[in-house]
Amino acid sequence: MADWISQNLGNETPVHLNAFHPDFQLTGVSFTPLSALEGARNIFKAAGMEYVYIGNTESKYKHTYCPECNTMLINRSFSLADFVNLERKDGKFFCSNCGKEIALFYPFDDF
Structure with a gap:
């Protein structure tokens, strides 16, 4: 996906990786680990994407x-x-x- 976005939409296209958090009827599901989001961000950055954000969590990448x-x-x-x-x-x-x-x-x- 990272390569496709970079090649077809351009490396200045913003990418938002948002953490899941348990709410309402999905309270038994765990939060998305920050390490998983940071790993995904690293993949997008390696593909040349310039603006990759991590949301729904306290991360410096917001x-x-x-x-x-x-x-x-x-x-x-x-x-x-x-x-x-x-x-x-x-x-x-x-x-x-x-x-x-x-x-x-x-x-x-x-x-």
């Missing part, structure tokens, strides 16, 4: 990092997202540390 220099660009906490270390020029976003253009769609002017 944030967005620059694929070039690994600087944190978007800090996520629950339903909030803070842009940090990002610059916007002519409607495009760039890492303020290394200058790499970041694939980010944000149509609002309040950045």
Whole structure:
């Protein structure tokens, strides 16, 4: 799947790997182990995917990092997202540390 997404959709396509957590009528099923999600993330990263996120768990991989220099660009906490270390020029976003253009769609002017 990682190779197919990279080759057919592009390596800037965001990939979200979400942990299962027991709820409602599935309370007897275990949480997805963080190690399994991190292993899956490693596979996607090895395929060249630049934006691979782990959700539904407290992981450092819920944030967005620059694929070039690994600087944190978007800090996520629950339903909030803070842009940090990002610059916007002519409607495009760039890492303020290394200058790499970041694939980010944000149509609002309040950045």
